[in-house]
Amino acid sequence: MDDKHHTSKTVAVVGGGLCGALCACFFGKHGIKVHLFELRSDIRQQEVVVGRSINMALSKRGRDALNYVDCEDLIVKNGIPMYARMIHDLDTRTHPIPYGTSKDQHILSIDRRILNELLLTEADKYPNITIHFEHKFFSWDPDQKKAVFYDGNGERREFSNLDAIIGCDGSYSAVRNALMxxxxxxxxxxxxxxxxxxxxxxxxxGEFAMETNHLHIWPRREFMLIALPNLDKSFTTTLFLPINIFNAIQTEDQLIDFFQTYFPDAIYFIGKKNIITNYFSSKPLPLISIKCAPHHSSSASMVILGDAAHAMQPFYAQGMNSSFEDCLILFEQLNAYNFDFKQAFLGYSEQRVANSHAIVDLSYYNYLEMRDHVSQTSYLVRKKVDNLFYRLFSSYWIPLYSMIAFTRIPYLKCLQLKQRQDKILKTFRVISYTIFGLYLFKEFAIRVIKPLAIKFIVRKILPNFVAEKVV
Amino acid sequence: MDDKHHTSKTVAVVGGGLCGALCACFFGKHGIKVHLFELRSDIRQQEVVVGRSINMALSKRGRDALNYVDCEDLIVKNGIPMYARMIHDLDTRTHPIPYGTSKDQHILSIDRRILNELLLTEADKYPNITIHFEHKFFSWDPDQKKAVFYDGNGERREFSNLDAIIGCDGSYSAVRNALMxxxxxxxxxxxxxxxxxxxxxxxxxGEFAMETNHLHIWPRREFMLIALPNLDKSFTTTLFLPINIFNAIQTEDQLIDFFQTYFPDAIYFIGKKNIITNYFSSKPLPLISIKCAPHHSSSASMVILGDAAHAMQPFYAQGMNSSFEDCLILFEQLNAYNFDFKQAFLGYSEQRVANSHAIVDLSYYNYLEMRDHVSQTSYLVRKKVDNLFYRLFSSYWIPLYSMIAFTRIPYLKCLQLKQRQDKILKTFRVISYTIFGLYLFKEFAIRVIKPLAIKFIVRKILPNFVAEKVV
Structure with missing residues (x-):
């Protein structure tokens, strides 16, 4: 156990994005002194933030974490509930597939920038949190308890007496590189x-161009388009496409042909001119998955959270939610070990690594599902079976999506429960097919074999006997 | 095509270890100007090099590469041929398992330091190669064709007019980090x-303590000990052990007990005192596998070779051999494209990545085989079958180890051929078992069923007829 009382401790949180800002609030709430470092300047002072988007879809895990620092309601007010996916077919017909079984089970569309600004403002309210913008992490010396940063002017800045360094600095984490x-x-x-x-x-x-409370999806097997509603009644629309197709589309005609073939209604909603301007002025951005184990070093007093520890495909909308849940898991451990960092970091890593790996894998599978399966009948049948079973045995059978989005069941456990459900359904299917097969055979026997057999007996067998008797 | 003739080009080779020194010689031989950078000081000037050992086992791929720069003979003179594994059983009995089917098929034990010194001296002979020791790679700017290093005094050193940067800087490659x-x-x-x-x-x-021309192995399932002969008649002996067992051995008694139980004859060869002194003065070192794709950037004129591109477990002795073969593959491409770096680097990457992955995987499997299977009868039977087939159909059936060590068949192809062999042997086994089963059944029918049937007929059936007749 640490002999120093925890409120006299100081930590450096590296990264002032969603995860870092929230994590700082967690430490702030417990009275720990926090230096929060962000590479870029304060987004609250900027006109436009380029890049970083894909609207966020906030669900249970993220909300619970926000609730821990008393800002769930504030955030929810700034979001738009989405109760269902809205599938756009090739022929422009649409049909919804609900996320859950009640209105209560929804996910919340929220603008990344607004969320980040709100969290930074929350962090600013804590007197024990200091935010340093334009600070680039350079090195960490756990023996000297000293971290070095470079500020916006390229000046070296040293920060001493740090009891731990918390890396929330995203997929290309510099803290993770130091940890390694x-x-x-x-x-x-x-x-x-x-x-x-x-x-x-x-x-x-002046109104939303499409149904508001939905996550719109145009699933097209090899690729897809999605759209999430914003408070200003626009939709943020994202095209996911293999890079070789992006590269093959070189002219305006090719581009419009492509949209005309695969997303005809989207041309209407986005506008031909906007599609062209936007496409030829921007660059397709890559998607990265990251796995890493462990998530900490006890001896070097380091721990990593969020994308730094587990970047994932965005298709389960769990990137942010899992990052926020990291804070909850870390603080469960910190509370359990009375803020002994070494033990808590180890505990966090032991709790979290397998679940991180599971959600990274699940996000990849959901990518396949979203772009492909959602348009298949088997997928719809499975959804209906899932929901039926969920209604019948709600404590025993929760659909995978619901477990991920609407519960805090650990991700690995979700994956395992889903695999068990698959097994049960498979057995069920085999049994049904067998019974149906037997029934068919019985019907076949009665309707086809029986008359044939009778006919055979009457025409071929009986005459022999009759003939004999006649003779 | 490059318009600049290739002898007017300049490259930076980062890393003056085995791979980097050899790679510099390859460029040197083609008249290209080379700056060769090594982080450490010149090992030729040092008394003892700490760390980095596991004697090297040089085989075909490595020798062909050395031959390309005319130093195969020089190196071979400094090595000791090993014709067989020498297996040390728990009861201290030993038995050899040959590597190939003739004396010609051997691997060469060679001291890493001697090899590195010889290659640096070879590089020094080229007037167009300059070696810079104590130079730490810092950054590469492909547009400015400029690389930055820091020298031993912490001074920044810039090198300009570089047409490419070649990363041969090992598992923790700084060039690879830049490439990423x-x-x-x-x-x-x-x-x-x-x-x-x-x-x-x-x-x-004054003599070798054990049979000279062998790679000695003490396979013990979860762990193993190996020993390779040196020119000074010593053996470099390496213990591979899970870290938790290393950590559990805390006292001299525990250590000697451990050796007494698992490597009783090794205590005699190494000496009890030496075991104790050595164990408690050194630290167990980790083993890392690395995969990476692609191995190059054409636009940034970068390429990586050796451990930087594919670090592997040392158990196939292919770390160095595959690194040396990288040089051959790279120069096949450079020659084919008349030293157009962009095309050649792409060609090298396309040729090499799948093979790199294959040898990393194979090295891991051979780790399982060496520590475990070599002591099993099934392994010995397979070796005998392999060698028999090899003698019978030498162009069609080459044992995996021979393909890896004694040919230049691409690694992935070796792996695929091995999988085909496994399939053929499995079919063969199933057919043999079936025939044997049928034979057994025939024998059983003749020896057991036939007499029983006769007995049954004689005792139970015939008497009925006889009785009837009597009656």
């Missing part, structure tokens, strides 16, 4: 062929 | 639980 020098980290990063590009569906006549 | 900023690289690094520690078997009465 202290610990033997198993690490992998994988790019998928799909890249993404954003478009905007502006309001029409 | 220019290209989307799929990357993984994995540590296995096993760590290693070195011991030395000194000469006894």
């Amino acid at each position: 020098k202290f610990e033997k980290i198993n690490f992998s990063q994988d790019y998928v062929p799909s890249h993404y590009m954003e478009f905007r569906i502006a309001p029409m006549n | 900023k220019f290209e989307k690289i799929n990357f993984s690094q994995d540590y296995v639980p096993s760590h290693y520690m070195e011991f030395r078997i000194a000469p006894m009465n």
